[in-house]
Amino acid sequence: MKVNDLIKKENFKLLTDNQTISKEIKGVYCCDLLSWVMANAKAGDAWITVQTHMNIVAVASLLEISCIIIPESIDVDMDTINKANEENIPIISTDLNSYGIFCILHDLGL
Amino acid sequence: MKIAIDFHIHTALSPCADEDMTPNNIVNMSVLKGLDAIAITDHNSVENCKACMQVAQNKDIIIIPGIELQTKEEVHLICLFKDIESAIIFQKLVYNKLPNKENIPEIFGRQLLFDAQDRIISENNKMLIASVNITLNEVFYEINKLNGIVIPAHIDRSSYSLIGNLGFIPNELQIRTLEVSKNCNINKFLEKHKNLNKYQIIQSSDAHYLWDILERESYIEVATKNIDSIFEALK
Numbered sequence: 064m065k066v067n068d069l070i071k072k073e074n075f076k077l078l079t080d081n082q083t084i085s086k087e088i089k090g091v092y093c094c095d096l097l098s099w100v101m102a103n104a105k106a107g108d109a110w111i112t113v114q115t116h117m118n119i120v121a122v123a124s125l126l127e128i129s130c131i132i133i134p135e136s137i138d139v140d141m142d143t144i145n146k147a148n149e150e151n152i153p154i155i156s157t158d159l160n161s162y163g164i165f166c167i168l169h170d171l172g173l
Numbered sequence: 174m175k176i177a178i179d180f181h182i183h184t185a186l187s188p189c190a191d192e193d194m195t196p197n198n199i200v201n202m203s204v205l206k207g208l209d210a211i212a213i214t215d216h217n218s219v220e221n222c223k224a225c226m227q228v229a230q231n232k233d234i235i236i237i238p239g240i241e242l243q244t245k246e247e248v249h250l251i252c253l254f255k256d257i258e259s260a261i262i263f264q265k266l267v268y269n270k271l272p273n274k275e276n277i278p279e280i281f282g283r284q285l286l287f288d289a290q291d292r293i294i295s296e297n298n299k300m301l302i303a304s305v306n307i308t309l310n311e312v313f314y315e316i317n318k319l320n321g322i323v324i325p326a327h328i329d330r331s332s333y334s335l336i337g338n339l340g341f342i343p344n345e346l347q348i349r350t351l352e353v354s355k356n357c358n359i360n361k362f363l364e365k366h367k368n369l370n371k372y373q374i375i376q377s378s379d380a381h382y383l384w385d386i387l388e389r390e391s392y393i394e395v396a397t398k399n400i401d402s403i404f405e406a407l408k
Contacts, residue, residue, distance in 0.1 A: 097340030098331070116246055116309060118339045140308070 064088050064171050066130045066153050066154045069109070072167060076156045078133075078144050083153045088129045091168050093161050097122050104128065109168065120146040128152065134160050135165050176209035176398055177389035180237065181251055181326065181352060181377035184213060184221040185206050187241075188281035188302050190381040195291040196224040198383055203234055210235035210403055214251050215266055216244060216301045219260040220286055226257060227289035228327060235400055241265065242328060243304045244312060249326040249333045251352055251377075251405070255400055256384045258318040268313060270307050274300040309339070313346050322407050327354040327371075329362050341368075350407045352377050355387070373407070 065132050067084040070077045075086065089107030095114050104110055106127040111134060112119060112159045120143060123131050130153040133139055139154060157164060176288060182199060183190040203211045215237060222238035229236045237254040238260040239311060254260040275298050276284055284297040303342045307315075317375050325335040325342070328351050342348060350373045359374055376391040393404040 085230060095336055096331075098337050101340050114339070116339055116343070117345070118341065118343055120341075122340050 064173065066109075066155070068171060069130070069168075070155060074157050074159055074163075074167075075132075078139055078146045078154045078156050079152070083130075083151045086153065088168075088173065091165065091173055093165075095149075101125065111164055113137055115143055117143045117146050119143065120150050120152050123147075123152045124150045130155055132157060132164055134164060152160045174395060175392045176395055176403075177207060177387075178210050178375065178391055178393055178403075179203065179208055179240065179380070179387040180210075180212035180239070180253065180324070180375065182211055182386060183215055183241070183374065184225070184287070185283070185285040186215045186218055186297060186301075187217065187381070188220045188276060188278075188284055190215075190282070192283065192285060193383055194381070196221065196228045196287050196289060197291045199386070200225055200228040200232065200234065200236065202383050202386055206233055206386060208234060208387065209398055210236040211386075212239040212251070214239040214241040214253075217255055217271060217297075217303075217305055218284075219254075219257075220297060221262045221334060222228070222260055222406050223257050224289045229369075233275060235398070235403065237400065237403070239262055240264070242307075242312060243333065244245050244309045245304055245306055246303055246309055246338050247333055248309055248335045248338050250309070250312055252312065252321055253324070253326040253404075254319060254321045255404060259321060263315065263319055263321070265277070266334065267305050267307070268299065269349045270305045271299055271301075272303050272306070274303060276300045276302070289312055289319040309335075309343070310346065317347075318348045320404075323348070324350050324352050324375070324407065326352050326377075326397050327357075329353045332364070336366075342372075354379060354386070375391055375407075
């Protein structure tokens with residue numbers, strides 16, 4: 064599935080520019096400790112995190128993460144969104160919690 | 174000149190610290206150990222700093238008012254101030270951004286406030302152990318306005334540390350000094366994290382008990398033994 068398939072769903076809103084929505088989502092990973100994510104997430108994963116610091120973009124870029132999903136309608140700083148646009152990393156916001164996101168990704172075939 | 178320091182000491186105001194961590198006990202223990210300068214850094218509060226500074230008035234030791242702040246990202250930062258007035262200004266901001274929850278002393282411990290005679294004046298009833306709703310970047314901005322210093326705390330630890338929680342040190346922050354914990358082998362740590370070689374590393378105790386406070390074992394180089402020179406050396 065592609066990032067595009069996810070943002071077509073209700074509850075999911077793309078915060079960044081739409082030039083990256085054709086990226087393929089190959090898996091899903093959920094963790095908020097960035098050092099742990101750097102060591103364990105895989106390329107192509109959709110990454111769920113409550114962290115909104117700019118470093119999430121650098122981590123996603125380093126690992127070639129397909130997109131970052133911010134749960135529970137947490138505000139994302141403009142600095143982070145701008146950086147994500149520079150690095151071509153889609154950031155998606157949703158009101159769902161991690162479990163809710165997992166259910167939808169599972170239904171979409173992951 | 175080299176001075177012996179310990180810039181991370183909790184009083185009994187921190188819920189997890191021993192109730193013997195009173196102003197006189199801390200200051201006199203530090204004098205006995207021969208330390209030149211210490212910082213009082215309770216969890217999200219500066220309220221015992223003034224009493225500690227009063228105790229030290231006629232002693233040959235510098236007391237720096239400070240706070241160990243837990244940011245929104247659950248990163249611990251040692252914030253140091255040149256005077257109690259700046260610390261109190263910062264305190265107001267922190268209390269405004271602490272969740273409106275009360276401490277549960279049975280679970281987290283009591284949060285004691287002392288006067289300079291070690292008498293308990295009152296207990297702080299805020300949940301000081303919680304995260305303050307302030308981002309890491311905002312803390313640097315606010316502390317800079319107050320001429321204070323931010324030192325990321327115990328960066329060798331995997332929890333509540335800048336490197337553990339955010340993976341690496343953000344480029345955009347003006348950081349010169351990093352703190353490692355009491356048991357860290359600095360050489361081994363820097364061997365593993367070569368990118369940290371450009372920072373000044375200081376070691377502190379994160380003392381929750383009197384016996385945790387450092388001996389003369391962690392030093393910084395200053396021009397003169399006073400607070401301005403210390404800030405100059407850390408900035």
